[in-house]
Amino acid sequence: MDFATLLQMLDATLRLATPLLLACLAGLFSERAGIFDIGLEGKMLAAAFLSAAIAAVTGNVWLGLLAGIGASMILSAVHGLASITFRGNQLISGVAINFLAAGLTVVIAQSWFAQGGRTPQLSGDARFNPIELPFAEALQNVPVLGPIYYELISGHTILVYVALLIVPLTWWILFQTRFGLRLRAVGENPAAVDTAGVSVIWLRFAAVGICGVLCGIAGAYLATALQAGFVKDMSAGRGYIALAALIFAKWRPWYALYACLLFGFLQAMSLRSDVVANVVGFQVNGQFLDVLPYILTVVILAGFVGKAIPPRAGGEPYVKER
Amino acid sequence: DPAILFDLGGKFDKSFNESAYNGAERWATETGGSYAEVEIQSDAQREQAIRRFAESGANPIVMAGFSWATPLAEVAADYPDTKFAIIDMVVDAPNVRSVVFNEHEGSYLVGMMAAMASESGTVSFVGGMDIPLIRKFACGYAQGAMAVNPDVTVIANMTGTTPAAWNDPVKGSELTLAQISQGSDVVFAAAGGTGVGVLQTAADEDILSIGVDANQNYLHPGEVLTSMLKRVDNAVYEAFTQGTDLETGFNVMGIANEGVGYALDEFNAELVTADMQAAVDAAAASIASGELVVHDYTADETCPALSF
């Protein structure tokens, strides 16, 4: 594999890792607060749809982004209502949300646009366009670093950089602020937070809300940055991969970045079976490359890459007891 | 009244099903007639849908997509007085008209155009689900490209192996980017909804793209080289027009009877040079006359010009 191909693949990796990373960090906030969320997929999908729809109608991608976040937040609220307020089963709520998003997006899209569950194609200001970082063009010819800067680092949409910035931000919030301390505590032992005079319900809703915002950005990225419009089921299992990455990352922000880059790379790889064949020296089955992230997830879960211990109060509704 | 049954992609897929839909609509506006239609929800409903329409008295009943063959073969005999037409597959029954297309011929033509338009000498293909039908497209495309430039490199990628591959524009777009990085500057998408992503990315990256089934030139004016037309609309229109007197039997739509072809309109007029047009039209003529035979992948599941 030559340098240019490598850069191309890493470039694709970054693009494909971005929605995973946003969803993964979304899951991180939620699960760190003790709310498991397999509904990431559905939230992304809903956000993808509404962001594309609003962007298409208004021609303004920022309004689209807001709308996407709103859609995701509504589903987050449903999840919060089910799993925090009514102490329902978080997994089932997540499954239901995934279904709901899969169905509603198409039903509404069809009713609004009558294009078979799609939104119109977005163009111009209705989508996020790549931004050239300063001096990218000028430095392009500097050996090694030039192409890396020009090809790999520069030329992504703003949301890619946002996603990358959210990683240190997440770390800072979780480990350097009062809110972070409380959020982590509520995922480990909500009773401790409750008796310390802080509202468990409020904290968990806050976490689920942040999860909604991040999923919303992830979905908007899919429909308005990575693509130019919504098509049905466009989240294509990314929510589940993000969950797997979260486990891989042991619920830590920096590891989440690495895990998502790895999964992004695997996805990039499955698109470039030719490169894979070149590198390993024989033709690799396409289906195998496609399911590699899933297989890898199982391998990780099997603990061959180190045991991941989830937040202790995760998945359980908080019921007061002495 | 006639009825039409769409395949799982849905009638607004911008390509195959939409083309069928357009045919039906054309008939409706021209004749003022009305027709029944359904987009099924799952494979299990195919037989159900055919039966329900047959029993409600719809005639003829046209179905778009090869997947209808099995249920139709089952049902056709139960409704001897109803005429059926199926597109993309052959069903051998006295009351069925089977319409198949020589996609490899159309693909050959656009393959030629791709190779002529390419400056890099590399052209590419993005298929939807990896099934023989799509390989047939790819194989014809590669043959056409090689016919004008024996040294051309043809990159072919399939989006996936599940039906989801028809609807994964993200992957279509990434595949296109990958192909661009390998030097491709013309990409042909035969991938249903996934093709939307392919065409979009090609436009974003300023390379040429080729649409499929319906005329997709309008999607990105000036950036879509042409579209490989598969006149599903004609097939539907014709069936509707013949009505209850539908002529049954085997019906091949190739270049010869304008069943396949390439699209030329105001959106791509500037892209298609006179040379190009001449060469393609000549090839079309010799295919029509039988002088030139394009290899059909599905005949023996091999391709002389491309290895999958």
Add this chain to the structure above:
Amino acid sequence: MSDTAPAIELKGISKAFGPVQANKDISIRVMPGTIHGIIGENGAGKSTLMSILYGFYKADKGEIFIAGKKTSIPDSQAAIAAGIGMVFQHFKLVENFTVLENVVLGAEDSGLLRPSLARARRELKSLAEEYELNVDPDALIEEVGVGMQQRVEILKALYRKADILILDEPTGVLTPAEADHLFRILENLKREGKTIILITHKLREIMEITDTVSVMRRGEMTATVKTSETSPPALAELMVGRKVLLRVDKAPAQIGRKILEVKDLNVTDSKGVHRLKGVSFDVHAGEILGIAGVAGNGQSELLEVLGGYEKATGSIKVNGDEIDLTGAKSNGQSRRARGISHVPEDRQREGLIMDFQAWENTAFGYHHDARYQKNRFLMDNAAIRKDTEEKMARFDVRPPDPSLAAKSFSGGNQQKIVLAREIERNPDLLLIGQPTRGVDIGAIEFIHQQIVALRDQGKAILLVSVELEEILSLSDRIAVMFDGKIMGERMPQDTDEKELGLLMAGMTTQPRGPLHEAVEAQLATAGSGTAKEV
């Protein structure tokens, strides 16, 4: 009574959990600078009342006055603001946080963590000096002992400037020495003018440290008296509503052959912690061997190994036959087949399936029994029901309804269901852990009688309990466990709570004395940490 306002006054507090009336119209006043004790049976409503005072639960009815002012306490935040701190029976600490983080949690002074932690570090230091509350601020909670954890809980309250401190059964998990330390701390706090409410089941502690005491029964406050004007028997009577025999009557043991022989047992748990370190002992027919020790010193693991659901190395012989300790067949089923019955320490987590009906629980662990089978495939549910009815009658389980879910029985009756199941097996060896935990005084009498009766039939009994009184009154021989080792064996008539307490603490907190040396000598003669055969 002085004319100062009471620090706390509750008026007419009522609270129901669904159909259970946990508190009924309770009123109480506590004067500032005093220690007020609350006693009562399990489930009497003590914790509920305190949780209401701390804003953890909302009362259905009633008023709260703090320092004479009517105060509404809708949540813990309000309680903290009113100067109330509470140490719960089950600590409310975040296990993988440091001491410092736990103290700061919820009482941070700014959005950023760093300054809050710095201030807390300074403050902890001065608090430690003032009240003998030393803790390592950077230790992780999961890595420190329960005594330290409790100090962290107290520090949490003091850090929030609490004037009123509620402690719910604080000594249950402490060694006698740690309990003494706690009481010194409480005395210090009282001297500083703080008001303390202490919930405990131990009459001795009430007598020792409180100024006034309230007794609760079945959700009601039955009496409030000055400690100096009452006595343990009087309090016991107030608690149960009748005279109780606080002593066990038993004949001298008729020791028979060796039933259980344990040699050099070692257990390392899934986290890699060495739980049992070379434990050896014997139990004979007709004998009750009591194992004393503070919870968490390996007793649970010992019972689990003997009961077949923890892997170990070493050797166990029952009736002279070696028992497999690691194989796939080493489980509760094979132990039962060997004539070992087991009343587990935690009836709700282990002994019973709380959602199963009583009859289903009667077959629990014995569901392979031939008499419970209809044929090769089906169980004979009717036979199990019938058996359950008989057992319920013999053990006076109330209500005697086999179809009632286990969770619907009170603690004492749940324990009776387990006991009936295990004792009626007529085992050679009965393992019994915490037989009277969470059981009221009346039921304790009955359970003790059953255990002694089984012994008198010539069965071997291994009794594990954290209650020293229970160990002393039931056992024919006592072994003390500390840190996974048996520290020594004593005959009940030759020892007392004080000596056992020292052994339970591993004797590390006390200066070396003659006793220390004597026990060490014993250990030396018995070899590798094993105590002398008595």
Add this chain to the structure above:
Amino acid sequence: MDVMPKWADVVLIPLISILLAAILSALVILAIGENPWAALKLMVSGALGSTYGWGYTLYYATNFIFTGLAVAIAFHARLFNIGGEGQALIGGLGVAVICLFIPWPHWSLALLGSAIGAALFGAAWAAIPAFLQAKRGSHIVITTIMFNFIAAAVLNYFLIGALKAPGMEPATAKFPEATHLPSFQDMFNFGETTFFRGAPANVTFFVAIAACLFLWILIWKTRLGYELRSFGHSESAAKYAGISPTKIIMVTMLISGGLAGMMAINNVQGEAERLVLNAVEGAGFIGIAVALMGRSHPFGVLLAALLFGFLYQGGAELALWTSIPRELIIVIQALVILFTGALDNMVRMPLERLFLAMRRAKT
């Protein structure tokens, strides 16, 4: 002491939950500009108004009984098997292999063979997640989701490779005549009148009923069922009693996977008579809702499966005769899952208060 009588928990709560889901669904239908009342009428007449409609309703119900039972038995052992989809796919592979490569003399024998094949293949697909859960503590929810994706890839691999019939479709050849199962039409054909004409319901429905019965006995009458329920209620207590968690997890998941796999008899052998891609079409996920609504009781599952069969067939009729998109059915399913599974406390809490007040008033 329970606050509510059992019937309220078993009947009233699911009914109210469904009602809430129905009301919301009606609102969605209204919002897209259609008439919910007309839609309901169409659904009822289409699904229950003729033996033909019943034939479809029962066909779908048969699928859901199998996947519902699969989820239910796992629930009893507190295992959340989201992998029904993949297990049913692989079960289909088993059915295809059995039907295509063994020359069966008669459909009854073929049914027996394919039932075993389907169950074995489905069970095998559940075995790895089960093993990982039992031995490595890997969260079975995530592993079974992953195995759904992997199953789809495996099926593809065979349908475009070794098992593919000549032609375009990624599907196996039609199964031989002797393996075709009698449909209701064949079974209830009384000379003049043909019932269930053209509907796919077939003899597998009775296999499904038998499976309900079998599972009921297994769960409530056998030692295995006893151990399984014990484990589900309290893992710590099960360990105390000498019940091996590994054994229970493995056995339960094998049964669960086997049941999910057996769905393939209905859709692959009974209906399509060949194996196509994506043959399961979400029935594995519907099983979750069915099990939840049926309170994991085999007969509850049967009733819930009928309800979902009705929804499916009624929904198909809607898509056929109105312009309501087919995805609306997914929305309705989602709402049913949400209300019966995750928001059940929303209904339970006020009901409990009501019953408590009623009891207080009585005493």
